[in-house]
Amino acid sequence: MTAAVTRAAAGRPARGEAPVLELASVSAAYGPFRALFDVSLTLARGEALALVGSNGAGKTTVARVVSGLVTPSAGRVLVDGADLTAARAKPYHFARAGIAHATEGRSVFATLSVEENLTLSFRRARGRGGVRGGLELAYEAFPVLGRRRKQLAGTMSGGEQRMLSMARVLVEKPKVLVADELSLGLAPKIVGELYASLARLRAEGVSLLIVEQHVGHALRLCDRVAVLGHGHVTWSGPAAEATGIVTRAFAPAG
Numbered sequence: 548m549t550a551a552v553t554r555a556a557a558g559r560p561a562r563g564e565a566p567v568l569e570l571a572s573v574s575a576a577y578g579p580f581r582a583l584f585d586v587s588l589t590l591a592r593g594e595a596l597a598l599v600g601s602n603g604a605g606k607t608t609v610a611r612v613v614s615g616l617v618t619p620s621a622g623r624v625l626v627d628g629a630d631l632t633a634a635r636a637k638p639y640h641f642a643r644a645g646i647a648h649a650t651e652g653r654s655v656f657a658t659l660s661v662e663e664n665l666t667l668s669f670r671r672a673r674g675r676g677g678v679r680g681g682l683e684l685a686y687e688a689f690p691v692l693g694r695r696r697k698q699l700a701g702t703m704s705g706g707e708q709r710m711l712s713m714a715r716v717l718v719e720k721p722k723v724l725v726a727d728e729l730s731l732g733l734a735p736k737i738v739g740e741l742y743a744s745l746a747r748l749r750a751e752g753v754s755l756l757i758v759e760q761h762v763g764h765a766l767r768l769c770d771r772v773a774v775l776g777h778g779h780v781t782w783s784g785p786a787a788e789a790t791g792i793v794t795r796a797f798a799p800a801g
């Protein structure tokens with residue numbers, strides 16, 4: 548078996564495969580305030596990239612650019628080689644192109660039950676077929692959801708709602724999952740379960756862009772790290788080389 552085949556089989560890109568996601572010299576602003584300067588990042592198929600940096604560095608802004616919620620003032624965002632900025636794409640175009648955005652916010656339908664939330668996602672992803680198999684997959688990944696399938700999503704705890712959001716992403720199988728502060732305020736056990744589901748997605752070839760304040764989990768999961776400081780990428784490289792650099796990235800801005 549050639550090296551390229553081995554990598555592809557593991558959900559990794561074959562050599563020379565175009566990135567699934569590319570940010571090319573992206574700048575972004577909120578009114579007169581410039582939040583990102585000339586940010587360039589790539590993400591290969593099945594690769595996990597951790598985006599780290601101190602408060603206000605611009606991590607969430609990158610996540611918003613990638614999912615189309617913030618339009619760059621300069622530069623380009625490409626998904627599978629298609630330039631979404633040139634097409635003036637709206638967030639739902641980014642979603643259709645295969646970008647999913649999971650945030651610490653609760654992106655579930657509060658007045659629908661757990662099972663109805665999941666069923667909606669399956670139908671959107673796969674039409675009417677495969678709903679039962681999809682439910683089994685979700686309940687296997689997060690047994691608590693199986694036990695609470697009839698409960699209204701809005702009455703579940705913050706951690707349970709985040710599991711439900713992740714379960715929906717699991718079954719939609721996006722090309723790229725942007726996970727922004729997924730573990731914020733959650734108990735360590737739940738964070739562990741969420742990261743296990745991220746690892747499962749990655750093993751299936753989904754690319755991950757992970758924004759985390761608590762970088763331990765992210766560094767263990769990710770192949771590469773990009774450090775943001777004041778809206779600039781100040782370092783990027785393999786996760787194995789990142790520990791000291793990441794520690795400095797969290798030093799107070801002076």
Ligand SMILES: Nc1ncnc2c1ncn2[C@@H]1O[C@H](COP(=O)(O)OP(=O)(O)OP(=O)(O)O)[C@@H](O)[C@H]1O
Nearest residue numbers: 577580582600601602603604605606607608609760
């Ligand atoms: N809607 C907004 N309007 C004006 N300024 C904003 C807005 N959103 C973010 N900013 C500013 O842009 C900069 C980058 O913010 P961003 O949320 O991307 O940083 P971050 O690295 O995710 O920070 P944190 O880790 O604290 O969440 C900050 O200075 C922030 O105050």
